[in-house]
Amino acid sequence: MASRTIKVNYLARVEGESGLKVVVRDGKVRSAELSIFEPPRFFEALLRGRAFTEAPDITARICGICPVAYQMSAVHAMENALGVAVGGPLRELRRLLYCGEWIESHTLHIYMLHAPDFLGYAGAIDMAREHGDAVRRGLELKKAGNAIVACLGGREIHPINVRVGGFYRVPSRRDLAPLAEHLERARDLALDTVRWVAGFDFPDRARDYVFVALRHAREYPFNEGHIVSNRGLDIPASAYDAHFEESHVTRSTALHSQLRGGGSYLVGPLARYSLNFDRLSPLAQAAARDAGLGATCTNPYQSIVVRAVEVLYACDEALRVIAAYEPPDQPVAIVAPRAGTGQAATEAPRGLLYHSYRLEADGTIADARIVPPTSQNQPSIEADLASYIDGFLDLPDEALRHRCEQTVRNYDPCISCAAHFLRLDMDRG
Amino acid sequence: MAANRKKPRLGVWKFASCDGCQLTLLDCEDDLLAVAGAVDIAYFPEATRAEISGRYDLSLVEGSITTPHDAERIHAIRRRSRKLITIGACATAGGIQALRNFADVQAYTSVVYARPDYIETLATSTAIADHVPVDFELRGCPISGRQLIEVIAAFLVGRRPVTPAHSVCVECKLRGTVCVMVAHGTPCLGPVTHAGCGAICPAYNRGCYGCYGPMESPNPVSLSHGLAALGMDARALQRVYRTFNANAPAFRDESARHGK
Numbered sequence: 001m002a003s004r005t006i007k008v009n010y011l012a013r014v015e016g017e018s019g020l021k022v023v024v025r026d027g028k029v030r031s032a033e034l035s036i037f038e039p040p041r042f043f044e045a046l047l048r049g050r051a052f053t054e055a056p057d058i059t060a061r062i063c064g065i066c067p068v069a070y071q072m073s074a075v076h077a078m079e080n081a082l083g084v085a086v087g088g089p090l091r092e093l094r095r096l097l098y099c100g101e102w103i104e105s106h107t108l109h110i111y112m113l114h115a116p117d118f119l120g121y122a123g124a125i126d127m128a129r130e131h132g133d134a135v136r137r138g139l140e141l142k143k144a145g146n147a148i149v150a151c152l153g154g155r156e157i158h159p160i161n162v163r164v165g166g167f168y169r170v171p172s173r174r175d176l177a178p179l180a181e182h183l184e185r186a187r188d189l190a191l192d193t194v195r196w197v198a199g200f201d202f203p204d205r206a207r208d209y210v211f212v213a214l215r216h217a218r219e220y221p222f223n224e225g226h227i228v229s230n231r232g233l234d235i236p237a238s239a240y241d242a243h244f245e246e247s248h249v250t251r252s253t254a255l256h257s258q259l260r261g262g263g264s265y266l267v268g269p270l271a272r273y274s275l276n277f278d279r280l281s282p283l284a285q286a287a288a289r290d291a292g293l294g295a296t297c298t299n300p301y302q303s304i305v306v307r308a309v310e311v312l313y314a315c316d317e318a319l320r321v322i323a324a325y326e327p328p329d330q331p332v333a334i335v336a337p338r339a340g341t342g343q344a345a346t347e348a349p350r351g352l353l354y355h356s357y358r359l360e361a362d363g364t365i366a367d368a369r370i371v372p373p374t375s376q377n378q379p380s381i382e383a384d385l386a387s388y389i390d391g392f393l394d395l396p397d398e399a400l401r402h403r404c405e406q407t408v409r410n411y412d413p414c415i416s417c418a419a420h421f422l423r424l425d426m427d428r429g
Numbered sequence: 430m431a432a433n434r435k436k437p438r439l440g441v442w443k444f445a446s447c448d449g450c451q452l453t454l455l456d457c458e459d460d461l462l463a464v465a466g467a468v469d470i471a472y473f474p475e476a477t478r479a480e481i482s483g484r485y486d487l488s489l490v491e492g493s494i495t496t497p498h499d500a501e502r503i504h505a506i507r508r509r510s511r512k513l514i515t516i517g518a519c520a521t522a523g524g525i526q527a528l529r530n531f532a533d534v535q536a537y538t539s540v541v542y543a544r545p546d547y548i549e550t551l552a553t554s555t556a557i558a559d560h561v562p563v564d565f566e567l568r569g570c571p572i573s574g575r576q577l578i579e580v581i582a583a584f585l586v587g588r589r590p591v592t593p594a595h596s597v598c599v600e601c602k603l604r605g606t607v608c609v610m611v612a613h614g615t616p617c618l619g620p621v622t623h624a625g626c627g628a629i630c631p632a633y634n635r636g637c638y639g640c641y642g643p644m645e646s647p648n649p650v651s652l653s654h655g656l657a658a659l660g661m662d663a664r665a666l667q668r669v670y671r672t673f674n675a676n677a678p679a680f681r682d683e684s685a686r687h688g689k
Contacts, residue, residue: 013474013475013476013477013478039444039445039495039499039550040495040538040541040542040548040550041445041495041524041525041526041554042526042529042534042537042538042540042541043541044541045529045532045536045537045538045540045541046525046526046528046529046532046537048540050668051665051668054668054672057638057672058525058672061449061524061525061570061673062447063447063448063449064446064448064450064451064452064571065448065449065452067447067449104456108452108455112455112476113476116477122477122478122479123470123473123476123477123478123479124476124477125462125470125476125477126477126479128462128465135462139458139459139462140458142456142458143458143459146456146458154629154630154632154633155571155626155629156456156574157449157452157453157456157571158449158570158571158640160629160630160633160635160638161633168630168633168634168635169633169634169635247543248542248543248544255542255543331634402478
């Protein structure tokens with residue numbers, strides 16, 4: 001077979017700027033590269049010299065799609081550095097806020113970014129002409145997630161109510177009541193969503209992935225838990241650097257993450273689900289079973305189904321938190337600056353998001369390091385392209401290009417996030 | 430073109446940014462399909478693979494100029510756009526990434542990247558209006574969905590958008606929020622900050638942190654006296670103006686008064 005090069009100069013329906021290049025020789029994929037040309041914004045550098053209290057607001061601006069994830073990883077890392085424990089209703093409210101972001105972000109991806117690949121449209125607006133009811137359902141479901149973030153966070157994008165130690169203002173039970181009503185309906189829509197995407201046509205592809213996600217003793221993971229893998233890894237976030245490393249490749253303003261000595265790994269819905277199926281609510285487990293999923297899922301094209309199951313879980317969990325909520329006496333725990341280091345990982349919709357800070361005695365940030373999910377997944381995305389595309393090579397160029405794009409979109413890659421990350425190999429004092 | 434009543438063609442463009450302002454359009458769940466019905470979406474890669482080449486009646490531009498390539502790209506977009514509207518703090522003031530303007534970008538690059546030689550970047554992050562003429566600037570980090578719909582609706586009928594240029598203080602009064610600075614001694618940038626968000630922060634018991642940038646004719650010198658009286662030292666005062674609109678002239682000049 002002649003040689004072919006499939007290029008996508010600007011990948012659509014992902015957040016941020018990237019392209020990809022697959023080189024085929026003699027009927028085999030020789031190389032697959034995802035290049036990220038999102039301009040660097042240097043967050044780790046500009047955080048130096050700022051007050052520890054500013055990290056949640058500043059790091060939120062890394063990503064307009066998952067600002068809550070950045071705020072959560074930032075506050076937990078700071079609290080670990082400062083020896084502060086946040087429990088009770090404040091902890092529950094953080095879970096509720098994260099539920100809102102998962103619902104919003106996953107639904108955006110399911111309906112507006114990913115479903116058009118399966119149904120053969122350029123985007124959700126085109127899809128709405130023939131699947132109007134589905135798109136409207138998606139918009140209503142997404143709105144329920146945004147309503148949580150707006151109520152608890154003050155607004156949907158870059159919420160203003162999150163601070164180290166808790167919140168500026170906590171809601172009353174009455175504030176949360178309208179959300180519960182909205183979420184009851186959203187839970188039904190989420191169940192419909194699982195059924196809808198389960199009926200899509202999935203290429204039969206799987207790899208033996210190294211899955212990495214948080215795992216908690218009782219809960220499906222959002223904010224807390226050990227970092228675990230399906231290869232026996234089980235570490236606190238403070239041991240992250242001992243097990244993972246980043247490198248800088250020429251085609252990318254994002255850094256690539258690898259397991260030390262162990263190659264690529266996968267974070268995100270597939271990993272979370274496969275490592276935590278037993279922590280899902282009974283409703284979410286039953287819906288997953290009905291959708292044809294097992295307790296693990298290794299077909300990345302089915303990530304859209306796993307996302308739908310996680311949206312259902314998030315609706316369920318949000319309703320549980322609201323039903324049990326009693327407002328705390330204080331909106332924030334007492335936080336005093338001191339010198340120290342702190343790390344935390346939380347589960348952004350796209351996967352594990354790691355923050356590490358070193359603080360001076362007055363709380364000034366001396367060092368910051370952030371590893372977003374997409375830079376962790378980038379080697380895995382390229383490995384998927386290299387190993388799956390072989391089976392699609394009989395497709396004409398345009399269809400093959402589309403299949404490559406879909407393969408990348410399986411990861412819901414957030415390129416804006418990925419592009420500021422770095423390896424900080426100095427001043428580790 | 431007007432003769433056959435073709436729908437106006439919309440382009441949505443991204444420069445250095447977090448994607449949040451574009452997302453604001455997709456977050457307008459109740460209005461999105463109506464907007465999509467009123468325009469032809471000719472370029473919006475965050476939402477669609479479809480791309481119609483040619484000219485755009487309305488271009489919405491997110492993000493700031495931070496690379497040599499982007500400094501050229503914005504001129505090409507301007508040439509192809511009848512109206513060009515910038516959305517958000519990055520596009521209107523350079524964004525949080527404009528903090529590099531006060532630092533050494535080479536040092537920044539070596540903090541973040543193992544191979545600084547792989548990175549092509551400008552020493553500054555600047556607003557779109559520093560490079561090409563802009564027809565309207567919508568403020569905010571992020572922009573308000575309500576204001577975005579107003580801007581698009583105004584464009585469709587050919588009128589000027591109604592986006593008040595007064596301070597956040599007026600929005601607190603309209604909302605009935607007690608002044609956090611007067612009542613609680615909480616430092617607040619509301620008196621110098623452009624309205625548009627709906628005065629969210631004071632309603633959540635925190636001071637405004639200026640994410641909509643300076644209002645028209647602000648008096649930050651006077652505000653800084655008040656903030657200093659509440660206990661903010663020079664370093665804190667410098668930082669409070671150097672966030673998401675650090676390179677907006679009124680905030681940039683005021684921050685410089687409190688240290689290099």
